[in-house]
Amino acid sequence: MKYIVMLGDGMADYPVAQLGDQTPLEAAKKPNMDFLAQNGTVGMVKTIPEGYPPGSDTANLSVMGYDPAIYYSGRSPLEAVSIGIELQPSDVTFRCNLVTLSDAQNYEQASMVDYSCDEISTEESTILVNYLNDHFKNEKCNLYPGISYRHCLVLKDAKTGSDCTPPHDISGRPIAEYLPKGRYGDLLLDMMKRSRQLLKDHPVNKARIERGLHPATSVWFWGEGVKPALSSFEEKYGIKGGVISAVDLIKGIAICAGLKSVDVPGATGNIHTNFKGKGQAAIDLLRNGYDFVYIHVEAPDECGHRHEIENKVRSIEKIDEEILGPVIGAMREDGEEFSILLMPDHPTPLDIRTHTAEPVPFVLYRSFQHGTPFTSRYTELLSGETGLFVENGYTMMDRLIKG
Numbered sequence: 001m002k003y004i005v006m007l008g009d010g011m012a013d014y015p016v017a018q019l020g021d022q023t024p025l026e027a028a029k030k031p032n033m034d035f036l037a038q039n040g041t042v043g044m045v046k047t048i049p050e051g052y053p054p055g056s057d058t059a060n061l062s063v064m065g066y067d068p069a070i071y072y073s074g075r076s077p078l079e080a081v082s083i084g085i086e087l088q089p090s091d092v093t094f095r096c097n098l099v100t101l102s103d104a105q106n107y108e109q110a111s112m113v114d115y116s117c118d119e120i121s122t123e124e125s126t127i128l129v130n131y132l133n134d135h136f137k138n139e140k141c142n143l144y145p146g147i148s149y150r151h152c153l154v155l156k157d158a159k160t161g162s163d164c165t166p167p168h169d170i171s172g173r174p175i176a177e178y179l180p181k182g183r184y185g186d187l188l189l190d191m192m193k194r195s196r197q198l199l200k201d202h203p204v205n206k207a208r209i210e211r212g213l214h215p216a217t218s219v220w221f222w223g224e225g226v227k228p229a230l231s232s233f234e235e236k237y238g239i240k241g242g243v244i245s246a247v248d249l250i251k252g253i254a255i256c257a258g259l260k261s262v263d264v265p266g267a268t269g270n271i272h273t274n275f276k277g278k279g280q281a282a283i284d285l286l287r288n289g290y291d292f293v294y295i296h297v298e299a300p301d302e303c304g305h306r307h308e309i310e311n312k313v314r315s316i317e318k319i320d321e322e323i324l325g326p327v328i329g330a331m332r333e334d335g336e337e338f339s340i341l342l343m344p345d346h347p348t349p350l351d352i353r354t355h356t357a358e359p360v361p362f363v364l365y366r367s368f369q370h371g372t373p374f375t376s377r378y379t380e381l382l383s384g385e386t387g388l389f390v391e392n393g394y395t396m397m398d399r400l401i402k403g
């Protein structure tokens, strides 16, 4: 028996005028997802517990079977683990984005033009983060380069209690209201201001501007946290598993849960990711001694944040055609019985360009069970109409594996 989670990050949405008032899930051609919905159990599930931020951290922990109320210790430490940073219990970490701010005389007067600097390449960002660290590093403070615009700041012998805003929540808005506050607010803001001076004339940025791309004009800190402690997935569920994702957050959850984190060449975390490669990596894992795979695709979420309507629809179609179809095909070819949980972690509605905490539509399909069809397609509306509602997202893994 094989267990598969197919997770489209931020896939759920609201009706979009440009799509004829359909959601991207309604507009997309996705025969495999619709087949699962026609033959599986369909409903809505709340992945974000009351009082928690609607992030991919809390939501993916839930889907992976870990109650955020018990296991959530912040986002950046999960990413730090994936980057390979040895965290001490007294370390406090922050996500460090490279961002593009608008030109302004004073830092406080700028706006958030782009939380990702046009998804700056890892090669360029590594040069910039190492350069900044040469200026910032001391016995209490260290910057570590990660992937693309996602990096990590570690403060030694520190405490939590800073109040920061994710930059993808304030796209296009003036930053004044959203600058760091709380315990390390002044320190973080000082580094952000200094980074703007240091990055201004950097050759990497000059070359980006020449190529018509957004330069990295500042660092932006958020996602505070401390060393995570997850129980072993294998001990919890009695099966060996792996995770396929392009982003450090999900890879970090995998490592902390004792799951294998698979690197797929060309997996980028955006619409240009290697969808086929991810599907093949899942098949390879399931054919080589692993009974569980969690396939995470970041692209629909990025398209939501960037307000890329067509790309969001297309990313759902590519998940369906290049990942879900081949995985289902391989399981049938091998004569394997299998269960699939299909769902997003949270909605990232195109209209608001950020996450919401609303319940998301799910399908739980078992290759060996055939009952009365629940619904005709996999959509937000039809999933809601079945009347099945799961209050605690972290129980979905029990439903998938334990039945």
Ligand SMILES: O=C(O)[C@@H](CO)OP(=O)(O)O
Pocket (backbone or CB within 6 Å): 009, 055, 056, 057, 150, 168, 247, 301, 302, 305
């Ligand atoms: O990694 C990030 O910075 C954000 C935005 O892309 O990811 P998510 O929306 O999945 O939290």
